[in-house]
Amino acid sequence: MLRVAVKKQRGSFLLDACFELPTPGVAALFGRSGCGKSTLVHVIAGLLSADQSKVMLDDRALEDTARGLYVPPERRRIGYVFQDARLFPHMSVAANLKYGEKRAAGRRYVDIDTVADLLALGTLMGRRTHQLSGGEKQRVAIGRALLSQPNLLLLDEPLASLDAARRDEVLPYLELLRDQLAIPMVYVSHNFDEVLRLATDVVLMEAGKVTAQGRLTEMSLNKDLRSIIGPEAVGAIVDGTVLGIDASGLTRLKVGHGELKVQAVAAAVGTNLRVQLLARDLIVATQPPQHLSVRNILGGVIIAVSGDDADSDLVAIDIGGVQIMARVTKAATRELDLKAGLPAWALVKSVSLRGHSFAVPAAASTERTAT
Amino acid sequence: MIWLSPAESEALRLSLSVAARSVALSLPLAILLAWLLTRRRFVGRTLLDAFVHLPLVLPPVVVGYLLLLLFGTRGPIGSWLERAFGVQLIFTRNGAALATAVMSFPLMVRAMRISLETVDRGLEDAARTLGAGAVDRFATITLPLMLPGILAGAITAFSAALGEFGAVITFVSNIPGETRTLPLALYTALQTPGGDIAAARLAFVSFVLGLGGLLLSEWFARRVRRLLGH
Numbered sequence: 001m002l003r004v005a006v007k008k009q010r011g012s013f014l015l016d017a018c019f020e021l022p023t024p025g026v027a028a029l030f031g032r033s034g035c036g037k038s039t040l041v042h043v044i045a046g047l048l049s050a051d052q053s054k055v056m057l058d059d060r061a062l063e064d065t066a067r068g069l070y071v072p073p074e075r076r077r078i079g080y081v082f083q084d085a086r087l088f089p090h091m092s093v094a095a096n097l098k099y100g101e102k103r104a105a106g107r108r109y110v111d112i113d114t115v116a117d118l119l120a121l122g123t124l125m126g127r128r129t130h131q132l133s134g135g136e137k138q139r140v141a142i143g144r145a146l147l148s149q150p151n152l153l154l155l156d157e158p159l160a161s162l163d164a165a166r167r168d169e170v171l172p173y174l175e176l177l178r179d180q181l182a183i184p185m186v187y188v189s190h191n192f193d194e195v196l197r198l199a200t201d202v203v204l205m206e207a208g209k210v211t212a213q214g215r216l217t218e219m220s221l222n223k224d225l226r227s228i229i230g231p232e233a234v235g236a237i238v239d240g241t242v243l244g245i246d247a248s249g250l251t252r253l254k255v256g257h258g259e260l261k262v263q264a265v266a267a268a269v270g271t272n273l274r275v276q277l278l279a280r281d282l283i284v285a286t287q288p289p290q291h292l293s294v295r296n297i298l299g300g301v302i303i304a305v306s307g308d309d310a311d312s313d314l315v316a317i318d319i320g321g322v323q324i325m326a327r328v329t330k331a332a333t334r335e336l337d338l339k340a341g342l343p344a345w346a347l348v349k350s351v352s353l354r355g356h357s358f359a360v361p362a363a364a365s366t367e368r369t370a371t
Numbered sequence: 372m373i374w375l376s377p378a379e380s381e382a383l384r385l386s387l388s389v390a391a392r393s394v395a396l397s398l399p400l401a402i403l404l405a406w407l408l409t410r411r412r413f414v415g416r417t418l419l420d421a422f423v424h425l426p427l428v429l430p431p432v433v434v435g436y437l438l439l440l441l442f443g444t445r446g447p448i449g450s451w452l453e454r455a456f457g458v459q460l461i462f463t464r465n466g467a468a469l470a471t472a473v474m475s476f477p478l479m480v481r482a483m484r485i486s487l488e489t490v491d492r493g494l495e496d497a498a499r500t501l502g503a504g505a506v507d508r509f510a511t512i513t514l515p516l517m518l519p520g521i522l523a524g525a526i527t528a529f530s531a532a533l534g535e536f537g538a539v540i541t542f543v544s545n546i547p548g549e550t551r552t553l554p555l556a557l558y559t560a561l562q563t564p565g566g567d568i569a570a571a572r573l574a575f576v577s578f579v580l581g582l583g584g585l586l587l588s589e590w591f592a593r594r595v596r597r598l599l600g601h
Contacts, residue, residue: 047496047500073499074502077502079501086496089494090598090599103502104502145500
């Protein structure tokens with residue numbers, strides 16, 4: 001468990017944040033630019049001092065201003081991946097990777113071959129850092145941080161300086177790290193797509209404060225989160241278990257007590273996939289629909305109907321312990337008389353759904369609720 | 372060297388030897404001061420900064436005179452050096468090296484500071500999170516990255532040391548074979564009736580030396596830049 005509580009006044013800006021991350025897990029620090037996310041991870045790393053701070057990783061206190069305790073960054077065993085990679089320009093890729101490894105203290109859990117395999121660094125080893133593309137630089141920076149054998153990895157908008165194509169090139173590697181190394185990570189981002197693909201937990205920040213935190217699947221419909229990501233990206237994030245592949249090549253996924261067919265790359269039966277059901281893609285029916293091309297029909301009960309904007313409502317539906325949300329026009333709400341307690345069926349086209357591989361850590365799916 | 376007279380080649384060799392000693396003496400101290408003045412905030416920093424730059428604005432004769440007061444046989448440091456180590460600076464080439472070192476010190480520190488200011492402190496932070504302590508960081512990140520400045524500073528100081536006149540002649544006098552470097556030999560030649568040709572020859576040697584130094588430093592700088600990946 002990582003516990004962080006930080007108070008820091010900087011001019012008129014007050015950072016006053018605390019959060020907890022169950023380990024192993026990936027906590028996304030998510031919020032608009034300038035909300036204090038970066039400052040917060042700098043304090044966790046020990047690179048920046050705060051007026052009041054307490055940082056605990058598992059049973060080890062790294063910083064506690066009340067007790068005058070401060071472990072310097074070089075002895076925290078916290079890896080840091082910076083937005084601008086910060087590779088050492090006077091060293092080769094291999095020398096960069098070995099820099100942290102040579103200085104690592106304590107238990108070693110990855111060696112250079114494993115890291116080179118995971119991040120596909122084999123062909124880059126002999127290169128100078130200025131010969132690397134942006135995506136390659138970030139992969140080397142991640143590898144370098146991992147080889148220092150950290151107990152926690154901080155990623156400070158590692159993909160923010162990359163274009164969309166480079167970003168898609170690096171993201172799968174980060175997913176691989178999360179699923180194979182079980183190292184706790186704090187991932188700073190203002191891009192929700194990255195959060196959706198990587199995070200187990202999300203800590204929402206706004207103007208220096210933590211406004212909400214919890215498991216991403218439970219937080220996906222949170223009001224504060226909705227206001228940050230905007231109406232187009234609103235939608236339930238659900239984890240499902242792969243049941244198999246159907247005749248047309250779609251992956252069958254058990255979600256709640258229903259079944260979803262989604263597009264996904266080679267997922268084995270029994271593994272987890274994560275899917276976002278965008279509110280704007282869902283259609284609501286009050287009777288079991290028939291004779292439709294739609295492949296996904298999820299039956300459930302309406303939990304709540306709330307106003308979204310002038311013309312539309314958001315309808316929350318429980319589909320067996322899992323909540324999803326659909327956006328409908330106010331006219332539809334009236335005509336169908338949508339209200340809490342009514343049975344409803346949500347429809348969504350398979351082509352709108354993409355499953356992301358997501359091996360939820362063993363400890364993750366059970367305990368903890370949103371706070 | 373066949374085309375130089377024994378006295379000329381002696382002056383040349385002496386100049387190179389004095390300049391080399393001078394650079395060797397000031398280099399570590401200059402690196403330390405450049406680092407202190409760029410990276411640390413402490414009481415008296417401005418004063419120290421001004422003190423380092425003094426030789427640039429003082430007449431060299433004044434510097435030579437101050438060195439005489441401090442390092443002369445009766446000076447506080449000079450007498451102690453003699454008693455403790457049997458080292459005499461006055462009228463020796465080591466004394467000449469000290470005088471040129473003091474004179475060229477501000478140039479050296481200046482070149483290093485400019486270079487140090489361009490070293491991305493973020494890289495030092497990165498090294499920190501990878502487990503490198505203060506000395507380790509300095510040796511493996513800061514020092515290599517300020518290498519262009521160190522080289523530039525050393526080469527500038529070396530060239531300046533070859534040409535230093537006032538402080539040298541004031542502090543260690545003009546002794547053939549011991550402290551008569553190129554500029555002092557040139558001056559002596561000018562003072563000697565019929566020494567015009569000798570003076571011209573020495574001036575030419577200084578010219579070749581200077582040009583060679585500049586070309587060499589450019590070549591070095593290019594190599595280092597490539598090494599650092601610019």
